[in-house]
Amino acid sequence: MRILEAPLSFSALLTLVLLLAGPTLAANHNVAVGPGFTFSPADLTIAPSDTVTWTWVGGFHSVTSGAGCFADGLFGSGNISTAGSTFTSPMGTYATPGVYEYFCAVGTHCSAFNMKGTVTVATTPPPSVPAMETWALLATALLMAALTLRLRITGSRRPL
């Protein structure tokens, strides 16, 4: 009965190792479009390959890539007036670190009302666990599992 507990300990350790070594998952970030002539938050910092979803809260607006109120052709949602509508940055848009500017291309919303925003893609953070340490952790987990199993077998034979 006691021996059966050992594989559970091993599974727990292995799960821990895999969690520590696993790749960081891409996240999605939300920006509100309107009400008024606003993107909120107007300035957003994300990790490489994260995505951004804009949700229309109010008004007639667009989310159009480009600096200085000029479209650069990277992406554009088109003009939308329906509250609750969403637009997500196309796959690969934010793969490279840097500052990406966008604006509302409806009328003079950008030039007269400064309806602009930025998405800053931070430089790739170093992995939390380097590849070499992953193997060291796995070896430690296996050793601990083996020791746990051995102790439990030995323990069960010990007279009371």
Ligand SMILES: [Cu+2]
């Ligand atoms: Cu607008």
